[in-house]
Amino acid sequence: xxxxxxxxxxRSWRSTDISSTLAVTGFQLRRMLSRQRLLLxxxxxxxxxxVMLAVRRTVPAGLDRDLAVTMIYALVPEAVCMLGLLVTMCxxxxxxxxxxxxxxxxxxxxxxxxLLVGTYLAAVIWTSTVAILAAALAVFVAGVRQPWPLIxxxxxxxxxxxxxxxxxxxxxxxxxxxxxxxxxxxxxxVVEYLAGxxxxxxxQATVSLRLRSLLVSWMNWRRQLPVExxxxxxxxxxxxxxxxxxxxxxxxxxxxxxxxxxxxxxPSTEI
Amino acid sequence: xxxxxDLVKHYRASDGSVVRAVDGVSLAVAPGEMVGLLxxxxxxxxxxxxxxxxxxxxxxxxxxxxxxxxxxxPLGARRQLGYVSATTGVPDxxxxxxxxxxxxxxxxxxxxxxxxxxxxxxxxxxxTDFADRPTGRLSSGQRQRVSLARALxxxxxxxxxxxxxxxxxxxxxxxxxHLLDSLRGEGRAILLSTHRLHEIExxxxxxxxxxxxxxxxxxxxxxxxxxxxxLEAAFxxxxxxxxxxxxxxxxPGERHHA
Numbered sequence: 001x002x003x004x005x006x007x008x009x010x011r012s013w014r015s016t017d018i019s020s021t022l023a024v025t026g027f028q029l030r031r032m033l034s035r036q037r038l039l040l041x042x043x044x045x046x047x048x049x050x051v052m053l054a055v056r057r058t059v060p061a062g063l064d065r066d067l068a069v070t071m072i073y074a075l076v077p078e079a080v081c082m083l084g085l086l087v088t089m090c091x092x093x094x095x096x097x098x099x100x101x102x103x104x105x106x107x108x109x110x111x112x113x114x115l116l117v118g119t120y121l122a123a124v125i126w127t128s129t130v131a132i133l134a135a136a137l138a139v140f141v142a143g144v145r146q147p148w149p150l151i152x153x154x155x156x157x158x159x160x161x162x163x164x165x166x167x168x169x170x171x172x173x174x175x176x177x178x179x180x181x182x183x184x185x186x187x188x189x190v191v192e193y194l195a196g197x198x199x200x201x202x203x204q205a206t207v208s209l210r211l212r213s214l215l216v217s218w219m220n221w222r223r224q225l226p227v228e229x230x231x232x233x234x235x236x237x238x239x240x241x242x243x244x245x246x247x248x249x250x251x252x253x254x255x256x257x258x259x260x261x262x263x264x265x266x267p268s269t270e271i
Numbered sequence: 272x273x274x275x276x277d278l279v280k281h282y283r284a285s286d287g288s289v290v291r292a293v294d295g296v297s298l299a300v301a302p303g304e305m306v307g308l309l310x311x312x313x314x315x316x317x318x319x320x321x322x323x324x325x326x327x328x329x330x331x332x333x334x335x336x337x338x339x340x341x342x343x344x345p346l347g348a349r350r351q352l353g354y355v356s357a358t359t360g361v362p363d364x365x366x367x368x369x370x371x372x373x374x375x376x377x378x379x380x381x382x383x384x385x386x387x388x389x390x391x392x393x394x395x396x397x398x399t400d401f402a403d404r405p406t407g408r409l410s411s412g413q414r415q416r417v418s419l420a421r422a423l424x425x426x427x428x429x430x431x432x433x434x435x436x437x438x439x440x441x442x443x444x445x446x447x448x449h450l451l452d453s454l455r456g457e458g459r460a461i462l463l464s465t466h467r468l469h470e471i472e473x474x475x476x477x478x479x480x481x482x483x484x485x486x487x488x489x490x491x492x493x494x495x496x497x498x499x500x501x502l503e504a505a506f507x508x509x510x511x512x513x514x515x516x517x518x519x520x521x522x523p524g525e526r527h528h529a
Contacts, residue, residue: 019376019379020376020377020378020379022376023373023374023376023377024373024377026373026376027362027365027369027373030364030365030369031362031364031365034364101360101361101362102360103324103326103354103356103360104354104356104360104374104418104421104422105374105377106325106326107324107325107326107349107352107354108349108374108377108378108425109346109349109350109377109378109379110346110377111349111377114377264326264327264328
């Protein structure tokens with residue numbers, strides 16, 4: 001037995017925090033390599049390509065590029081990312097909080113913060129990997145001209161979607177761990193798909209507005225859009241949209257970490 | 272090493288009422304000492320241990336681990352404490368080595384130190400035969416050993432165990448308690464909560480009996496057993512339930528009649 005203080009004296013808290021977070025990320029990624037999760041990942045990769053194949057067969061002359069891009073955007077950065085995060089972020093955090101593992105993580109220095117941020121990073125990595133593969137496969141199956149720039153754009157949208165929405169789902173996971181999945185579906189519908197399409201200040205705080213605006217900007221669609229549709233995008237430059245997603249993710253994650261750090265979990269037998 | 276002074280922890284229940292889970296508990300555990308924290312369900316054992324483990328904040332009073340106050344220096348307290356609970360919470364798909372490695376990294380242990388520490392724990396806790404097997408395939412006793420190894424990965428001088436033998440059979444419980452004996456021999460302070468009194472009757476250096484959130488009796492086994500035939504009898508007397516049925520002769524709880 002030795003003095004833990006002296007052992008760790010040469011390691012700064014910042015590096016310990018990073019290594020703790022990465023430890024949780026690795027731990028969660030290994031847990032995500034189960035047969036069920038891999039099957040789910042396979043379905044997530046194949047589903048958009050299957051849809052594009054089915055649509056393409058109905059158009060012998062080949063799909064219009066803009067239509068194909070719109071469909072792939074709706075299928076991958078929106079649907080696949082949303083579903084991927086729902087099955088990784090919420091259950092993982094809720095499981096840790098409710099089933100007993102969290103106690104053992106929380107009694108480590110910086111454990112609660114590492115638990116949440118590490119799980120978030122694992123969910124983002126898992127979802128982004130699945131969605132990027134899905135986007136690439138869908139683009140090739142759709143037979144779109146000049147596929148590589150399109151895949152590059154979709155990769156950025158996928159990563160931004162995962163970062164923003166993963167943080168969004170962290171909140172219901174820590175506030176309502178027992179109903180995390182239901183609460184997250186509610187948040188997705190109300191925040192992302194209701195508030196996100198209201199042309200008012202409220203949609204400025206949604207990831208969906210930022211992703212749509214980036215898509216329209218990078219595809220040079222703005223001038224073609226009818227006036228009423230232009231209300232559903234933000235005309236500011238791409239860097240503003242990207243910064244907005246990062247800021248939103250950071251604010252949501254900090255809020256979730258603070259809630260988790262101050263939350264107390266009394267034993268059920270004594271209350 | 273472990274100190275609890277006049278600890279109070281109140282909760283607000285869902286109906287708005289205040290629950291006094293712990294109401295002025297004081298206890299201490301010195302290095303190389305094993306103290307049994309005894310009490311019925313809802314007595315306040317788990318709340319006391321969770322305050323020590325920095326999982327709950329005290330309403331008032333003081334709790335220290337290795338001199339670090341759990342409120343003012345929770346990180347210091349966490350570095351000095353190993354925590355084991357009845358629910359092992361070990362992930363089924365990971366092996367003991369993988370679990371220890373992950374938790375060791377949570378403490379910021381360097382790779383070299385971590386490898387050495389895992390090897391030491393595998394040997395000391397008898398995990399050699401199943402250290403690389405997914406824990407989902409292990410028995411309850413083996414999983415609890417993995418849980419103990421996880422708690423010891425950062426080499427803490429103080430260990431708190433919350434009903435660690437609950438899910439274990441007789442053999443598993445005996446093996447775990449043997450391990451605790453050896454950890455005490457290494458100079459660690461051990462605070463063990465249980466309501467399986469017969470298991471620890473001859474193992475602990477001192478007992479603290481709590482009931483309704485208060486300490487109702489404490490002392491060495493000799494002091495506690497002075498007026499009673501068994502720890503169980505002393506426990507029931509301390510919590511004011513002396514009308515327990517007479518035990519089977521030779522079994523814990525047996526009371527001698529003049």
